[in-house]
Amino acid sequence: MFNTYIFDLYGTLVDIRTDEESWELWSKMSLLYQYRGAIYKPQELREAFEQGVKTAIKRATDMDKELTNRKELDELSEQTKLEIQIEYVYQELFHNKGVEITIDECSQIAQFFRSVSTCYVKLYKGALELLQELKAKNKKVYLLSNAQAVFTRGELQLLGILPYFDGILLSSDVGYKKPDRRFYERLLDTYHIDPTTAIMIGNDYRADSLGGANVGLHTCYINSNLSPREDANMIANMKADFILESMDLVKVKSLVLR
CATH class of the missing domain: 3.40.50.1000 (HAD superfamily/HAD-like)
Structure with missing residues (x-):
């Protein structure tokens, strides 16, 4: 056919089932950030992460509007769905604490986050x-x-x-x-x-x-x-x-x- x-x-x-709200997850992530010199308490880190995602999406939205002409924007407005690269949010959380880290290292941290938050995948x-x-x-x-x-x-x-x-x-x-x-x-x-x-x-x-x-x-x-x-x-x-x-x-x- x-x-x-x-x-x-x-x-x-x-x-797949993930749990990105568990205290255990954010406790481990907090500890990982502290190992690298970025001091966050678990709840502080979670809130900073959620705000970082919102900020990244807004930044992407503003850039999309700048690059898209008015006619195209009107045509796309109801179906526009922008995406970000989550590893850059993890990197920004380090930068906010004055810690320099590569994006490759942040990709590994993102994978750690995924592995800890995943209940099952099949x-x-x-x-x-x-x-x-x-x-x-x-x-x-x-x-x-x-x-x-x-x-x-x-x-x-x-x-x-x-x-x-x-x-x-x-x-x-x-x-x-x-x-x-x-x-x-x-x-x-x-x-x-x-x-x-x-x-x-x-x-x-x-x-x-x-x-x-x-x-x-x-x-x-x-x-x-x-x-x-x-x-x-x-x-x-x-x-x-x-x-x-x-x-x-x-x-x-x-x-x-x-």
Whole structure:
């Protein structure tokens, strides 16, 4: 049916649970910062981190407005979703305490944060088999995910699915998130994808189904345990080529790969 398959990651192929609010996490992060000479109490560090993320997003938003002409801004306003690179937030927290540190070191600290905050990360049943069959049939397979590369690339390696993708585009690398059409267009342009023969498969109706359809892609929506809560109330009125009311990648395979 299709030549090209574009997947979302978390909630579509990968089931993950993280806890970024635990006292244990911020206690360990505080200790790590203190080892490097940046003295933060756990709660102080958490609040500084959250404010750092907000500041980085505002900075990105202001820059985007400066670089985008008025007409384009009006057209994009309702779907603009900007992304930051989280490792630079960790670096700024050191700088705020007068400590110099490289961005590579901050990438390692970000990975430490991810490993401590992750309760579990695993493939959904049938995910590996679906990817294997797509490759066996010489289909093109791409990943388009709202994700931090500093977290996600290691998890792709850990889960053993990195080799199955012909191309990977992560929001932190591009500066945009789904459903921003610029994120989709970057994927289509970079890999010369014909949207009429491609399908977007994901678990977020607005980001994956509406976002994909907005650039001419076919779409498959999966209501998984990680889908936005409002999706459950929208299923009856959803518009997608395929709609699954629960996670079932075996059924996805039967629907989109014939």
